[in-house]
Structures are given as C-alpha cells and as structure tokens.
Amino acid sequence: MKILCxxxxxxxxxxxxxxxxxxxxxxxxxxxxxGMDEYGVEQALRINTDGANTVAVALGxxxxxxxxxxxxxxxxxxxxxxxxxxxxxxVTQAKILAKIVQEEQPDLVFCGGxxxxxxxxxxxxxxxxxxxWNQITWTTALEIENSSVKATHDVDDGKxxxxxxxxxxxxxxxxxxxxxxxxxxxxxxxxxKEIRKASLADxxxxxxKVRVVKQxxxxxxRLNKLIDGKDPTAAAEELIKLLHVEAKVI
Amino acid sequence: MSTLRRNLRxxxxxxxxxxxxxxxxxxxxxxxxxxxxALDVAFEIAEKFFATHNRxxxxxxxxxxxxxxxxxxxxxxxxxxxxxxxxxxxxxDFENGGMQLPNMIALACQSVFLMANPATAAYPFLTIAAxxxxxxxxxxxQKEEFLGQMLKGKWFGTMALSEPQAGSSLADxxxxxxxxxxxxxxxxxxxxxxxxxxxxxxxxxxxxxLARVIGAPAGIKGISLFIxxxxxxxxxxxxxxxxxxxxxxxxxxxxxxxxTVLNFGERGDCHGFLVGVAxxxxxxxxxMMNEARIGVGMGAxxxxxxxxxxxxxxxxxxLQGRDxxxxxxxxxxxxxxxDVRRMLLEQKAIAEGGLALGLYASSLVEDEKTHPIDxxxxxxxxxxxxxxxxxKAWSSQYGLKANENAIQILGGYGYTREYPVEQIYxxxxxxxxxxxxxxxxxxxxxxxxIVQFEGASLNLLTREMKFTIxxxxxxxxxxxxAEQLENTLNQALQTTEKLLQARSELGTKIFxxxxxxxxxxxxxxxxxxxxxxxxxxxARALSRELSEDETAFYQGKIHTCQFFxxxxxxxxxxxxxxxxxxxxxxxxxxxxxx
Numbered sequence: 001m002k003i004l005c006x007x008x009x010x011x012x013x014x015x016x017x018x019x020x021x022x023x024x025x026x027x028x029x030x031x032x033x034x035g036m037d038e039y040g041v042e043q044a045l046r047i048n049t050d051g052a053n054t055v056a057v058a059l060g061x062x063x064x065x066x067x068x069x070x071x072x073x074x075x076x077x078x079x080x081x082x083x084x085x086x087x088x089x090x091v092t093q094a095k096i097l098a099k100i101v102q103e104e105q106p107d108l109v110f111c112g113g114x115x116x117x118x119x120x121x122x123x124x125x126x127x128x129x130x131x132x133w134n135q136i137t138w139t140t141a142l143e144i145e146n147s148s149v150k151a152t153h154d155v156d157d158g159k160x161x162x163x164x165x166x167x168x169x170x171x172x173x174x175x176x177x178x179x180x181x182x183x184x185x186x187x188x189x190x191x192x193k194e195i196r197k198a199s200l201a202d203x204x205x206x207x208x209k210v211r212v213v214k215q216x217x218x219x220x221x222r223l224n225k226l227i228d229g230k231d232p233t234a235a236a237e238e239l240i241k242l243l244h245v246e247a248k249v250i
Numbered sequence: 251m252s253t254l255r256r257n258l259r260x261x262x263x264x265x266x267x268x269x270x271x272x273x274x275x276x277x278x279x280x281x282x283x284x285x286x287x288a289l290d291v292a293f294e295i296a297e298k299f300f301a302t303h304n305r306x307x308x309x310x311x312x313x314x315x316x317x318x319x320x321x322x323x324x325x326x327x328x329x330x331x332x333x334x335x336x337x338x339x340x341x342x343d344f345e346n347g348g349m350q351l352p353n354m355i356a357l358a359c360q361s362v363f364l365m366a367n368p369a370t371a372a373y374p375f376l377t378i379a380a381x382x383x384x385x386x387x388x389x390x391x392q393k394e395e396f397l398g399q400m401l402k403g404k405w406f407g408t409m410a411l412s413e414p415q416a417g418s419s420l421a422d423x424x425x426x427x428x429x430x431x432x433x434x435x436x437x438x439x440x441x442x443x444x445x446x447x448x449x450x451x452x453x454x455x456x457x458x459x460l461a462r463v464i465g466a467p468a469g470i471k472g473i474s475l476f477i478x479x480x481x482x483x484x485x486x487x488x489x490x491x492x493x494x495x496x497x498x499x500x501x502x503x504x505x506x507x508x509x510t511v512l513n514f515g516e517r518g519d520c521h522g523f524l525v526g527v528a529x530x531x532x533x534x535x536x537x538m539m540n541e542a543r544i545g546v547g548m549g550a551x552x553x554x555x556x557x558x559x560x561x562x563x564x565x566x567x568x569l570q571g572r573d574x575x576x577x578x579x580x581x582x583x584x585x586x587x588x589d590v591r592r593m594l595l596e597q598k599a600i601a602e603g604g605l606a607l608g609l610y611a612s613s614l615v616e617d618e619k620t621h622p623i624d625x626x627x628x629x630x631x632x633x634x635x636x637x638x639x640x641x642k643a644w645s646s647q648y649g650l651k652a653n654e655n656a657i658q659i660l661g662g663y664g665y666t667r668e669y670p671v672e673q674i675y676x677x678x679x680x681x682x683x684x685x686x687x688x689x690x691x692x693x694x695x696x697x698x699x700i701v702q703f704e705g706a707s708l709n710l711l712t713r714e715m716k717f718t719i720x721x722x723x724x725x726x727x728x729x730x731x732a733e734q735l736e737n738t739l740n741q742a743l744q745t746t747e748k749l750l751q752a753r754s755e756l757g758t759k760i761f762x763x764x765x766x767x768x769x770x771x772x773x774x775x776x777x778x779x780x781x782x783x784x785x786x787x788x789a790r791a792l793s794r795e796l797s798e799d800e801t802a803f804y805q806g807k808i809h810t811c812q813f814f815x816x817x818x819x820x821x822x823x824x825x826x827x828x829x830x831x832x833x834x835x836x837x838x839x840x841x842x843x844x
C-alpha cells in the first residue's frame with residue numbers, strides 16, 4: 001500500500017514566539033514536527049512496517065527540512081518538499097497537495113487533525129474535497145484489511161465506527177498511537193534519503209488567496225490564584241475545578 | 251531545560267565550532283542537522299521519561315525484596331526508551347550499530363539526561379564507560395561476548411574498584427584472583443560503593459573488577475583488571491557466577507542509583523576474565539577514570555544549571571518587598587533585589603563557565619583520537635591531562651556552591667522537600683567525592699600534571715590562553731578583561747614556579763601542602779579563560795543585527811564574564827599570595843590540637 005503523510009513544522013510547545021512588524025517572527029524559535037502529524041507518520045509505519053512506499057509531503061519554508069528529516073528518521077521512505085515561505089491559505093495548500101497526490105497515486109493520505117500553530121482543522125477536509133475522496137476525521141483507531149478501512153472517529157460525547165473503502169484521507173489525533181522516536185542510526189540513514197524539492201510554480205500556483213494583515217501574540221496574564229490548603233480534600237477539589245473550568249487543561 | 255538547550259547551541263556551534271569536525275574522515279557523514287537531530291531526541295526522551303520520575307526515584311529509593319533489588323517502574327521504562335533510541339552506542343562506530351557521534355555531541359546528549367535525572371542516567375553512563383574500557387583493552391573474544399551486548403544496552407556495566415578498607419587508596423585492595431588451567435581466574439573478595447552493582451534492569455551486569463593475581467607485587471603495580479559478569483555464559487545459557495549482593499548503601503542523594511556492597515566468590519565459583527595484561531589494571535582503569543572525571547564534572551555542571559534554571563524562574567515570579575516604602579504599592583519580583591541577582595549571576599557564571607570547560611575538554615578528547623595532525627593529537631592529550639582534574643574538581647566544588655545559592659533564593663521554600671532544589675543539592679553533593687575526591691584532584695593536578703613532561707601541559711595551557719587574550723584585546727567591550735586575565739595568568743605562572751622551586755629545595759610535603767588551594771587558583775584562572783572565550787563570541791555576535799532574545803542572550807554572556815572578573819577572579823591573588831608564602835599552617839596542625 002502506498003501512503004502519503006502530510007507534515008508541517010511548527011513552533012515547539014515551549015518556544016517563545018514573538019511578533020515583529022505585525023507578523024509572527026520565528027527567527028531563533030525552536031521548531032518541531034507538528035505532533036498531530038507524527039500520529040500519521042507513526043500509523044503509516046505501522047501499516048508498512050519496513051517503511052516502503054511511505055512518502056512525507058511538506059509545503060513550507062526552507063526550515064521545514066528539519067521536520068522532513070525527522071519524519072524520514074522515524075522511518076518514512078522519501079519526501080517531497082514544495083518549498084515556499086509564502087503564507088498560503090488552506091484551500092490553496094489543498095490544491096497543490098491534490099496535484100501531488102494525483103502524481104503519486106497513493107491509497108491513503110494521513111493529515112494531522114489540527115495545526116498546532118494556527119489551530120486550523122481544515123486541511124484534511126479541503127484536500128479530500130479537492131481530490132473528491134472520502135475522509136475520516138479525528139481518527140483514534142484504525143484497521144485496514146485489503147481495501148477496506150474500519151476506523152473510530154471521535155464525536156463530542158462519544159465515538160463513531162466507520163467503514164470505508166480506499167482511497168481515503170484520514171486525519172489523525174492523540175490516541176491513535178504512540179509515535180516512535182527517531183533512533184540514532186535512523187537519523188544517519190535519513191540523511192541519505194531522497195527529498196525531492198519543488199516550487200509553487202511547479203504546481204501552477206503563484207501565491208495564496210488570503211493576505212495576512214496582522215498577527216499578534218496573545219498576552220497571557222498570570223492569575224496568581226492561591227488555594228487555602230488547610231483542608232487538603234477541599235483544596236484538591238478546588239484545584240481540579242480551577243484546572244477544569246478556568247484553565248481548561250483537564 | 252531551555253537554558254541548557256540554548257547554551258549547548260552556543261558552546262557547540264559558536265564557541266567550539268563542532269561542525270568543522272565534518273572535515274575529518276570519521277565524521278564526514280555528519281552535519282549540524284544530524285547533531286541537532288540527536289540532541290532533539292535526547293531532550294525529548296529526557297524531558298518525557300527521565301525528568302518525570304526524578305523526584306519519585308528519590309522518595310522511593312531502591313530496596314531489596316525476596317533477594318532482588320526493586321526500583322520504581324519508571325526507571326526501566328526510561329532506560330528502554332534510551333536503549334531503543336540507540337544512545338548506548340551513540341559514540342560507537344557505524345558498523346557496531348552506533349551513530350559515530352563526535353565526543354562533544356555524545357557528551358552533550360549525556361548532559362541532557364544528567365540534568366533531567368542523574369540517578370537514572372547513571373545506569374547507562376556507567377555501562378558506556380565500561381564499554382569504552384573493554385573496547386580499548388579487551389580481547390576480540392571478550393568484545394564479541396560482552397561489548398556487543400553492552401552497546402545494545404542489553405547488558406549493563408559497572409566499575410568495581412573500592413573495597414570497605416580501600417577507597418581512595420587502591421594500592422590496598424585485597425580482592426584476589428586465582429589463575430585456572432582454562433585461562434580464567436577465580437575471584438574472591440568484597441567491593442563497596444559499587445554504583446548500579448545490582449538491579450533487574452538488564453539481562454546481565456558486567457562488573458569490571460580490580461583484583462590481585464595470587465603472588466602479584468604489593469601496591470598499585472600488582473593490580474589487574476577482570477571482567478566478572480553477574481551471569482556467565484555456559485553451554486549457551488547464562489549461569490549464576492557467584493556474585494552476591496551483601497547490601498544496599500543508603501545515600502544522601504543520587505538515591506535512584508543502587509549503591510552496593512558486592513561479595514565475589516562466596517562459593518568459590520566466581521569466574522573472572524583478565525583484561526589485557528596482568529598487573530596493568532590500574533593503568534587501564536585510569537583511561538576510563540579520566541573520561542569518567544569529565545563526566546562527573548559535567549554532571550555537577552548540569553545540576554548547577556538545574557538549580558539555576560529553577561531559582562531563576564522562581565525569582566522572576568516570586569513577589570516579595572517593594573521598590574519604595576509605600577505599602578499600597580504592588581510587591582516586586584525578588585529578581586529585582588540586587589542580592590538575588592548576585593546569587594543568580596554566581597550560579598550562571600559557575601554553570602555556564604563549567605559547561606564551556608567540560609565541552610572544551612571533550613573537544614580535546616576528540617582531538618586526541620581523531621585530529622589528522624600528529625602534533626595536535628599529542629598536544630590535545632597533554633592539555634587534557636592538565637584540565638581533567640579541574641573539570642572534575644572545580645565543577646563539582648563550585649556546582650555545589652551554585653546549588654546553595656539556588657536554595658537561598660527560594661528561602662524557606664528551598665529548604666523544604668516540596669521544592670526540587672534541596673534534592674538537586676543532595677544529588678550534587680556526591681560529585682566532589684566520587685571518581686577521586688577534590689583533595690585527590692588537587693594532588694593529581696599539582697603533584698603529577700603540572701610536573702610531568704617538564705611542564706609541557708602548563709606551557710600549552712599558557713599558549714592557548716594567550717591566543718584568547720590577544721583576540722579579546724581587539725573587542726572594545728572586553729579588552730580590560732583581557733588585561734586582567736593576562737595579569738592573573740602571570741600570577742598563576744609565578745606561583746607555580748615558586749612551588750616547583752620549593753619542591754626541589756624543600757621536598758614534596760611542602761610542595762603539596764596546599765595543593766587544594768592551587769587547584770582553586772588554577773581552576774578560577776581556567777574558568778576566567780572560558781568566560782573570556784565566550785565573551786569574544788558574544789561581542790562579535792552583538793555587532794550583527796539580532797532579535798531581542800538573541801541580543802539579551804549575548805549581553806548576558808558579556809555581563810556574566812564581567813561579574814566573574816570583578817567578583818571571583820581577584821581571589822586568585824589571595825590564593826597566589828598564600829601559595830607563594832609556602833604556608834605550613836595546615837601541615838603543622840597536630841591531631842591533638844583539634
């Protein structure tokens with residue numbers, strides 16, 4: 001089975017991102033392969049355990065190459081990098097990626113369910129639409145037998161079980177698997193794997209349709225809430241309530 | 251661990267220019283991309299699987315249940331991730347499944363784990379050190395049987411040197427080895443303070459044991475090195491090799507690493523296998539020990555950095571006191587108090603100065619092995635000999651001082667077990683003790699390293715420091731520091747000359763009486779050199795257009811250099827005066843007068 005994994009590079013969760021001249025400035029920021037995309041890479045390597053016929057596809061600036069090398073070090077066979085530092089809206093991205101899918105003719109395309117930087121969840125859907133393929137979104141479990149796919153998809157208060165035929169676009173999320181770390185020997189092997197470079201012009205695109213006017217970094221204020229610890233049970237309950245209701249982290 | 255990440259980038263790529271190693275045949279496949287990728291994996295695994303149980307392993311220390319050592323589950327999970335990623339063989343050849351990383355990058359990766367959780371990191375690092383020993387001196391058959399398993403992380407290794415009656419004085423070890431007709435030896439004796447000596451984390455434990463062959467000369471000239479596995483291979487199976495855990499030692503820190511007393515040959519059936527030639531054991535072991543001493547120094551630096559990072563964040567967020575006397579005015583963060591900044595600066599100077607020195611020493615280890623020019627290889631070895639006791643002793647002594655400041659910044663909170671700085675201090679307290687105490691390092695530095703090869707090592711150090719001083723004179727912001735370092739260096743050299751004169755005229759006892767002070771004097775001078783090297787890089791960087799963060803980073807380097815030169819470097823003059831006076835106060839003190 002041939003599998004394409006769409007990957008992106010985003011600021012690391014702990015990176016200190018700043019805005020400069022009204023735009024996010026990533027110079028000096030630590031960047032990483034988007035965690036949501038890692039689930040797709042891992043799943044591809046669980047299906048094709050030797051990594052054969054697995055291709056990373058990235059659309060972004062020169063620094064994306066680090067993310068591509070990481071996906072290759074995890075085990076993907078080769079990569080295609082459409083190099084552009086332009087801001088491209090999701091629909092334009094999907095059009096370019098659809099052309100790559102048509103060239104490569106995979107059975108399956110994995111795409112992260114949500115972008116860690118922009119929070120957009122649209123790319124998988126836009127690509128499926130551009131290809132006129134079926135899609136399964138927010139996938140947390142996957143079984144493939146011949147051309148038949150059984151998947152579990154999260155909905156607000158539960159799960160849905162879906163059965164579809166290949167080809168498909170599948171968007172991934174936490175719970176689908178535990179992504180592997182690149183091993184040191186594989187980091188060396190990845191250095192020699194093919195990364196085919198392409199440009200927007202190769203796909204007949206001059207730029208995006210959306211112009212970014214201004215970006216700002218959200219200013220987070222510390223609330224400095226103190227919980228009275230005299231009653232440990234009450235303090236724990238209060239802490240859980242704050243984390244759940246106010247911080248929304250649990 | 252963000253401070254470590256940024257500082258590793260600075261020291262590796264800007265200060266030591268590690269990417270230039272790609273010009274050497276061994277590293278031709280490497281580039282910044284492969285180095286960064288290895289470091290990234292180290293950070294990820296360290297942060298997710300090592301740091302997360304550092305506290306728990308301290309609370310639930312190893313204990314024995316039904317004759318077996320029990321550790322918290324998280325230790326084996328972390329080590330499995332470490333093993334799967336290939337870190338046991340990071341430095342090893344490609345054909346051994348390794349990544350053939352330069353020593354500097356391999357040590358930088360190790361440092362990441364040491365900062366996250368030194369106790370869990372000790373298991374693989376002891377194994378790696380033991381594997382290096384075997385790689386250098388073992389026979390092909392021994393490498394085939396043991397080294398492969400160690401590089402895969404399936405078998406762990408230990409160093410079994412000390413005995414209950416012989417710690418620093420290895421000349422007095424009693425463990426004996428009786429030759430057998432099949433070429434093996436039967437080992438009988440007890441070893442103490444054996445880190446990672448017993449556990450169930452690996453399929454086997456390969457002990458590297460110092461012992462005396464029956465009839466060997468007394469003292470260090472009669473010590474041999476043996477491989478003594480916990481389980482020995484027999485008919486394709488692993489059989490018990492008569493190595494017994496006599497007990498676990500309960501330590502102040504580093505609690506997650508088992509510290510053991512081991513009995514070898516209680517049943518007379520403990521098989522040992524001689525490494526290299528008989529009676530050369532200590533020479534072999536010293537190769538490992540020199541690398542281990544750099545590792546200890548780096549471990550101390552990592553804990554200094556851990557305390558610094560934590561107390562810095564605390565100082566930025568802890569509100570106490572006001573800028574003015576108005577009680578209605580909001581309180582200010584304690585970082586705005588001058589004395590708190592002093593304590594942070596001292597930590598930064600120690601941690602980042604020590605990091606630069608440790609990785610510089612590691613670059614010398616690399617040059618000694620792989621530099622294409624013979625003279626450079628020899629010079630690297632000479633300089634490394636001199637710097638090793640400083641890396642080990644200065645970093646561990648002052649690393650602890652940094653941790654005291656971290657506790658002080660947190661005040662009462664820092665003294666409680668609810669905050670991590672007390673554990674960091676307890677863990678770091680081991681470092682001035684193991685792999686040769688600070689006192690031993692002082693004797694080694696002055697009594698051996700300064701004297702040997704007619705002072706060639708010190709001459710090299712002087713030459714290298716003068717290169718840096720000349721380069722710093724060209725940078726406006728730091729040219730005064732260059733003058734100060736030159737004066738200090740001259741002071742240190744004059745002191746050394748005076749001591750060497752005393753050695754020939756008055757004897758070794760007077761010469762070595764204040765060797766610990768000498769170590770402090772030369773240690774401070776070397777760290778000042780490391781700071782000047784960093785300041786040069788920073789000054790040049792600041793002439794470019796930089797982001798706000800990057801500007802702050804480089805300004806911080808120059809300012810910390812200035813702090814070290816104003817607050818610490820003048821101490822060299824005091825130590826120098828004491829040393830030149832050949833003071834005998836310590837020597838003359840009588841036991842009865844205490």
